Amino acid sequence: MRKYRSAPTLAAAIAILVATLACQTPSTPPPAASATPEAAPAAAAPAATAAPAAPAGSPADHIKLQHILIAFAGKVPGKNITRTEAEARQLAEEVLARAKAGEDFDTLVRTYTDDAHPGIYGLSNSGVPPAAGEFSRDRMVPAFGEVGFSIAPGEIGMAVYDARKSPYGWHIIKRLE
Numbered sequence: 606m607r608k609y610r611s612a613p614t615l616a617a618a619i620a621i622l623v624a625t626l627a628c629q630t631p632s633t634p635p636p637a638a639s640a641t642p643e644a645a646p647a648a649a650a651p652a653a654t655a656a657p658a659a660p661a662g663s664p665a666d667h668i669k670l671q672h673i674l675i676a677f678a679g680k681v682p683g684k685n686i687t688r689t690e691a692e693a694r695q696l697a698e699e700v701l702a703r704a705k706a707g708e709d710f711d712t713l714v715r716t717y718t719d720d721a722h723p724g725i726y727g728l729s730n731s732g733v734p735p736a737a738g739e740f741s742r743d744r745m746v747p748a749f750g751e752v753g754f755s756i757a758p759g760e761i762g763m764a765v766y767d768a769r770k771s772p773y774g775w776h777i778i779k780r781l782e
Contacts, residue, residue, distance in 0.1 A: 666733045669782035670753045673700060673713055674720040676774035677766075681719055694766070697775035701763045710761070710779045719774065725781065728753060746771055749778070756780045 676686050677693035688696065700717050704710055714724050727739035728750060735741050742750040748764035748771035756762045757780060764776040 664730055664754060666730050667727065667736060667739065667782075668730075668753055668780060669725065669727050671710060671714060671723060671725045671779050671781055672720065672749075673704075673718045673724065673777040674774055675700065675717065675777070676719040680773050684719055686719055690766070693774055697763065697765075697777060701761070701777050704761045704777055704779065713777075730754060746773070749776055752776065752778050753780060758782055 674681070675693050675697040676684065677688050677690045678686050680686065696717070700713055704713055711723065715722050718724050727736065728742050728745065729735040729739050731742050731750075733741075742754070747769070748767060751770070752762040752764045756778070759780065761777065761779045764771045764778065766772075766774050
């Protein structure tokens, strides 16, 4: 993902990113560079910790995701987030457990995200041209696509905070399509 400096641009990019994300398989190599859409600090962290195994078969070309960004102080430009990294980690784990227990994901997004609601993004996989309104996976922070493309529709995973792969915080991601 490209790194944008203005808060309105970043917020818009996040909204677009979330609308575009969806699914990845282990056979798909992770993107080499990290970039964030203008209005979307939304990105994913390493899928290894919380994302379920990828579905069998060939990787999806296009996915649609909804996400909750749990950030901490200083991670999202233009946002006055006061929680510490430890508080953000604990909140992310609690929200992930609630989402996996079946709570309404959109309500959790509305309540907890440090991104813009509804946090829905469409993504095209590496090497696949994006459709209208989608982001290329290679333009997002690596962990966002790693988790999004590794879960099946309806599943929920989490990208943990990682300064290189998920620099904005924790992303709780639900694959919609």
